[in-house]
Amino acid sequence: MPLLRLQGLKTRNLAPIDLQIAPGALVFLSGPSGSGKSLLLRALADLDEHQGEMWLDGTPCAALPAPEWRRRVGLLPAEAFWWYDRVGDHFPARHDPQLLERLGFGPEVLDWQVGRLSTGERQRLALARLLAHQPQALLLDEATANLDPPNRDRVEALIQDYRREWAAPVLWVSHDPEQRQRLAQPAPGLASARRLVIRGDRLEEEEPAAGLGLGDPASPITREHQSGPGQRHGILGHAQHGRPQPERPN
Amino acid sequence: MELISLSPLDLALAASLVLLLALLSWRLHLGVEQRVLIAALRSVIQLSLIGLVLNFLFAQTSFAFIGLWTLIMLGVAGWEVMARQKHRYRGAWGFGIGTLSMFLSSFSVILLALTLIIGVEPWWQPQYLIPLLGMLLGNTMSGIAISLDNLSRQAWEGRGRIEARLLLGQSWECAIRDIRRDSMRAGLIPIVNSMAAAGLVSLPGMMTGQILSGSPPMEAAKYQMMILFLITAGTGLGSAAAIWVGSRRLFDHRERLRLDRLTGPGH
Structure with a gap:
């Protein structure tokens, strides 16, 4: 059962982060643009330099070759890039044909030219391409930003099923409060989701008072939230924790 | 066959063609006469220098x-x-x-x-x-x-x-x-x-x-x-x-x- 765990993960804009995402759990992440959401996802995929360590299914990132780690943590960037002319060349030879069908495509889509895809088609096909590589976790950056409601529903349903079926931990950056609200509700076979927001350089619960009974609401996320300064250097003695920054008014 | 050595007069004859070109440019207001002359002068200096350097270099045995x-x-x-x-x-x-x-x-x-x-x-x-x-x-x-x-x-x-x-x-x-x-x-x-x-x-x-x-x-x-x-x-x-x-x-x-x-x- 893949569990995604970060310890003291430090990216450019954010204070060191401790976070656990249980198998099959969903965590939403929101925050003003430029606050470092995408950079956090990139660090999680080991695509940027970072401090701190992360584990997936008990395996530390550093213990795996970088390509294998990236394949396992499955990052879907906000913008989908393609490098061959034909859509199908980006897919592994053997993949579940249902993937495309569930996103509203027929099998002929594999012969389409990438240059002719609309923005929404690119986004949906990028998700299909990612899932076809069978990652153990999902890191989604604005996965439905360019989609109309029916296609957004398709994508949401597919991701929820992937969570359920593969017990994949999901970290989802979403700007849409309704989407976060909607998918945070518990569903059959799925626990309710946690919603985090970036305030200043810290990760906080979006609605701390709501207490939806999602695990431990007091669990520390950003290091600064831990009770005593004495604990700060417990795990990574050398960690340079984020500079203190005045709280922004919410 | 023998290598025919070029005398300074031979070179001057070739150079006069360039001068002619510059004169033409000046008369017809083509505006390239200055650049042509400077470039020609540069080539004379650079090539003479490299000729001297190579002369010196070829004499080296170290x-x-x-x-x-x-x-x-x-x-x-x-x-x-x-x-x-x-x-x-x-x-x-x-x-x-x-x-x-x-x-x-x-x-x-x-x-x-x-x-x-x-x-x-x-x-x-x-x-x-x-x-x-x-x-x-x-x-x-x-x-x-x-x-x-x-x-x-x-x-x-x-x-x-x-x-x-x-x-x-x-x-x-x-x-x-x-x-x-x-x-x-x-x-x-x-x-x-x-x-x-x-x-x-x-x-x-x-x-x-x-x-x-x-x-x-x-x-x-x-x-x-x-x-x-x-x-x-x-x-x-x-x-x-x-x-x-x-x-x-x-x-x-x-x-x-x-x-x-x-x-x-x-x-």
Whole structure:
């Protein structure tokens, strides 16, 4: 059962982060643009330099070759890039044909030219391409930003099923409060989701008072939230924790 | 055949043609007379100087001195490769990648040519070494500069595509494979073209020179063929080395694309 765990993960804009995402759990992440959401996802995929360590299914990132780690943590960037002319060349030879069908495509889509895809088609096909590589976790950056409601529903349903079926931990950056609200509700076979927001350089619960009974609401996320300064250097003695920054008014 | 030496009067006659051209430009308000005259003057000074230098150099028998001279040639060529990059590698790599690749390719090819093919004794005899090396370096320099520029520019512009490939679990070599191939091709195109056109479109400068100085045309043609082969091999090896080192440098030990190791478009 893949569990995604970060310890003291430090990216450019954010204070060191401790976070656990249980198998099959969903965590939403929101925050003003430029606050470092995408950079956090990139660090999680080991695509940027970072401090701190992360584990997936008990395996530390550093213990795996970088390509294998990236394949396992499955990052879907906000913008989908393609490098061959034909859509199908980006897919592994053997993949579940249902993937495309569930996103509203027929099998002929594999012969389409990438240059002719609309923005929404690119986004949906990028998700299909990612899932076809069978990652153990999902890191989604604005996965439905360019989609109309029916296609957004398709994508949401597919991701929820992937969570359920593969017990994949999901970290989802979403700007849409309704989407976060909607998918945070518990569903059959799925626990309710946690919603985090970036305030200043810290990760906080979006609605701390709501207490939806999602695990431990007091669990520390950003290091600064831990009770005593004495604990700060417990795990990574050398960690340079984020500079203190005045709280922004919410 | 005897080499017909040019007297100062002969040269002055040729130069008067340039003067005539400048006069024409002045009368017709073409506005190029000044540039033509300055360029002509520069060529007189530069070529006289290099004639003197080569005269001096060919009289040398010290290996250390000639070796030093070849290293200066290499350094200037390496500098030129760096200057032609839109996105340079930061630090010593900017100068190092091109220079190292040229050293590996040109020097090994010239060594092979002088010892095995031409069989000069000693192999570093400057009358052969310096002009051949100059021709090799001049051409490999162009090829390597084109290859490296292609590589770094495409990586810079194709960041999204490269990273998308990395994210799906591809290795760095796989993610940059297409760009590498493209850069190699771009670096080799000029020399392949000049091999294909040799003799039909243009009589290469070296062959022309040999014929004018009295060599039988067939001898000159054979020398020219050898030079073309050496240049092609040198350019190919040099470009391959530069592309390999350059593309490796674009990724770190965790196979992340590190465009911060390049300078921006404006340096």
